[in-house]
Amino acid sequence: MRRLGLVAVAALLLASCGTGGDGESLTFVSYGKGAYQDGQQKAFLEPYQKETGVKVVLDGPSDNAKLRAMVEAGRVTWDVVDTDAFLAREHCGTLLEKIDVGPLKDSFPAGTLSDCGVPAAFFGLVLMYNEKTYGADPPTGLADFFDPGKFPGKRVVYAKDPSTGQLEAALLADGVPVDRLYPLDMDRALRTYGRIRGDLTLAQTYGQQQQVMVDNQADMALIVSARAYSTLKAGGTQWKRVPAKVPVTWDVFVVPKGSQRKEKAQELIKYASGPEQGAKFAELSGAGAANTRAAAGLNDLQRQIDVLSPERAADTVFIDADWWTGNYTRVVQAWTTWQTG
Structure with a gap:
């Protein structure tokens, strides 16, 4: 679970040594190799280091509980x-520093930039089908994923975190209009999943979901776009995208409260948020800039799962991050209870 609550790691932090640099270095935290x-x-990261002379040290994986423990212990590294x-929305000003991106403030999709969180990457939950199963009669919309009568077969979702x-x-598959999604009707959403419960694999890691797909x-x-790209790269080219509504989520860059290098941290974030850097990142990662x-130069596989292209704008449904924050x-408790019940 990505949310806070495991403050027991504070003891480990207090035992750690060092303060994280001499003012000419920055520690950047991501999700691992x-x-x-x-x-x-x-x-x-490498271009910024080369252009500025500021050393960037990688650490990870990203962990909200560890971040909180660092701030509360006064040992932010x-x-x-x-x-x-x-x-970024729930703990702005308490666990996180406010970030001023200056002229970049209008460079992100509406509603995605917050006082303490600068959008880092976008991910769409795309519907894909196995061409070996459905051949010339493939599914055509989200409703087909939840219709085992019309489209019998096994389904797989990443089940660890429902916020993607x-x-x-x-709910979109069950006919809820985009402008009436929130507040989410949990009972209705879970009833919809109940239709395919016997055919549903609840993957506990993205790696597991990808392997299930590659192995037929x-x-x-239903898979996050960046992981769909990884699946295709791993040889799962039998998987094709269905042109359907795509819920879109995003990650953000944040600066922990108490960072001794918060000014340089903001400089790095502004550099990383530039259009040239964003395009290069999208080309390399498969995530959305x-x-x-x-203007990313996407390859053929990336174009198949690109969720932010102008021609697909009508299918893009950005989640309500403020609703999810509260x-x-x-929601996680209800989702977990349904899985284990």
Whole structure:
């Protein structure tokens, strides 16, 4: 669970040594080795270090509980952290520093920039189907994912965290208009998933979901776009995208409260948020660039799962991050109870 609450790690932090640098270095925290972090490193971390002479040290994985423990212990060693948009809204000014992006403030999709969180990357929950299963009669919309009569077969979703669009997808499939999604009707969403309960694989990691797809152990999937790209790269080219509504979520850059290098941290965030850096990051990672002026040169596989292209704008449904911030814990409890009940 990405949310806060595991403050027991504070004891480990208090035992750690060092304060994280001498003022000419920055510690950047992401999710660990993989296309996403590699894309960050090559698109903006290494160029920033070369252009400014400020050393950028990678740490991770990103962990909200560890961030909180650092701040509460007064031993902040992280300077820029890639995390979920909800943390930035819920703990702005307490766990996190406010960030001034200056002229970049109008460079992101409406409603995605907050006082303490600058959009880092966008992810769409795309519907995909196995061409080996459905051949010339494929599913055509979200409703088909939840219709085992019309489209029999195994389904797979990432079940660990419901805030990446799984519930929105179910409600859209059940006929809820986009402008009436919130507040989310949890009972209705779970009833919709109940239709396919016997055919549903609840993957506990993205890696598990990808493997299920590559190994043809599923026939349809709701999968985050960056992971869909990884699936295609791993040889799962039998998987095709369905042109359907796409719930879109995003990560943000934040600066932990008490960072001794918060001014330089903001400089790095502004550099990383430029259109050129965003385009390069999208090309390398398969995630969507945060800056709306970024013109990424996507390859064929990336174009298949691109969720931010202008021609697909009508299908893009940005989640309500403010609603999720106030309801995350309650929703996760309901989602988890449904899985185990």
